[in-house]
Amino acid sequence: MPTLTIPIYFFFLFSLCISISPNTYMDNRHHHREFTFLSSAHFLDHIDPPSIKEMDFFSTSSPRDHKNNTSSRDTNDDHYQNRDDQHDTHDRHGSPTRVIDHRVNTGLNLTCASAGVTKAENGENPETELSSLESELLRLQEENNKLRNVLDHITKSYTQLQAQLFIALQNLPQNMETKIVDPGTSRKLDVVNDASVSDEKTDQDVSVSRSNNAEACPDAAEDVLDRSSSQSWGSSKLEEQPKTTAEQLAADQIPLRKARVSVRARSEAPMISDGCQWRKYGQKMAKGNPCPRAYYRCTMAVGCPVRKQVQRSADDKTVLITSYEGNHNHPLPPAATAMANTTSAAAAMLLSGSAASKESLTNSAGYYSSTIPYASMATLSASAPFPTITLDLTQNPNNAAMQLHRVPPGHGGATFPLPLHAAASGGPHLLGHPLFFQQKLLPPQALMPLLQRQPSSMVETVSAAIASDPNFTAALAAAISSIIGVPRGGNDGNNNNSGSGAIPGSPQLPQSCTTFSTN
DNA sequence: CGAGTTTGACCTGCGC
DNA sequence: GCGCAGGTCAAACTCG
Secondary structure, eight states: OHHHHHHHHHHHHHHHHHOOOHHHHHHHHHHHTTTTGGHHHHHHTTTTTHHOOOOOHOOOOOOHHHHHOOOOOOOOHHHHHHHHHHHHHHHHOOOHHHHHHHHHTTTTTOOOHHHHHHHHHHTTOOHHHHHHHHHHHHHHHHHHHHHHHHHHHHHHHHHHHHHHHHHHHSSTTOOOOOEEEEETTOOEEOOOOSSEEEEEEHHHHHHHHHHHHHHHHHHHHHHHHIIIIITTTTOOHHHHHHOHHHHHHHTTTOGGOOOEEEEEEOOOSOOOSSOOEEEEEEHHHTTTTEEEEEEEEEEESSTOOOOEEEEESSSSSSEEEEEESOOOOOOOOOOHHHHHHHHHHHHHHHHHHHHOOOHHHHHHEEEEHHHHHHHEEEEEEEESSSSSSEEEEOOOOOOOOOEEOOOOOOOOOOEEEEOOHHHHOOOOTTTTTOOOOOOOOOOHHHHHHHHTSSSSOOOOOOOOHHHHHHHHHHHHHHHHHHHHOOOOTTOOOOEEOOOSSSOOOOOOOOHHHHEEEEO
């Protein structure tokens, strides 16, 4: 039973973390803005209104930001904006009403609105009014600090609970057989801890080990979240609970925690532009592929652990496969945000799914399916040294079949083709590409609802764009990954890499190996 | 001259 | 223990 309850618990914590992270909402706003053409309304469905309110409390951004989702300011910008707004409070004596209105919107809707209007209407002395506003401002700031303290407390509790969770996972029977009943079909999926499960077990062990080593690093999933949301992207969590560089590096260097995300896309260019600076440090001929594999290291910051591999597909040399591994330890330019989100998010998915039980995987499936409506094909592979997720954008849009794979090491495993007859409903095609999940069993039903909400016209538009523009393909891959990484309720992280698409200020997810192949 | 690339050597993990 | 393959290192080289 622990395999059922623990994942639920984990995802509850996960959601909690998401809901209390101000920057998460900010980042999601960016995502929404960036991919408006993909139907932003759909993504907004995944953000709980209460979470948004909480974010607004902390963001202290101006009403303009809340009213307009097209704002490109990141969290820091909002912070500065708040300073500016406060400054305005002192400077604009002649327009008290404006100041008051502004305060109302940034001040938790407490009491100053009506009071300020009353004062303005009564024609009170501007100095008295100013002092009143200042006192109100101080009061609001104190309240804001209190809320931040509450957030800190919750975050700490979350970390501790996750540590306990993974200790509990460690105590689970290693060869326990888990049966997962698919709620949609009532079909029973017998999942035995075979080779693929051993990967999960390994991840669990690693996670537990990490949690034992340092309280700051309770588990892979959390780490993924932490780093994705904070590390490279300056999330609030990082700011509030800063980890030392040494700790981050140590976490990054834990081999088994790595996950790999790869994206296959068609491209004639030798390497996709992902907004980061890379230095080539090696090239090797890989077995079974006449094309050499190039190794790159991120040079945007000293000691950045992120590396990527670029190689053309042996089957189709027009397909470029780019793999990312690790999390950036530095802020990324907007152009690199999308890719970073992609890798981090995908890594988070892999690691969280590995660390938790099948149930969590099931949940993850539902989550990711709901958040990757545009993914062409995502593959989780257990056969690779690292857990690997592959986003394949090379598939023919007309081959719209979603398949769920479980591939035992050494051979192609059972395949669960999901006939996504989306054409009519405009649904399941995910840009017309099949969505694959290897290694982990994902309930097809979970993938359906969101997919079916996808407008066919949108699919056609994006598919056409992909087909015509390799760079767009790369950007889209990053975007997809970013979406994948947005946890239910808008959590999620930032990964590092990529993206020619510009998504300002997105947080980055945890470190794992993300492999992108661009075709 | 510094930054980036090339390329052979070296290290490590894994399977037999 | 040995060989293989993947990954990394570092000296030599190239380029602006």
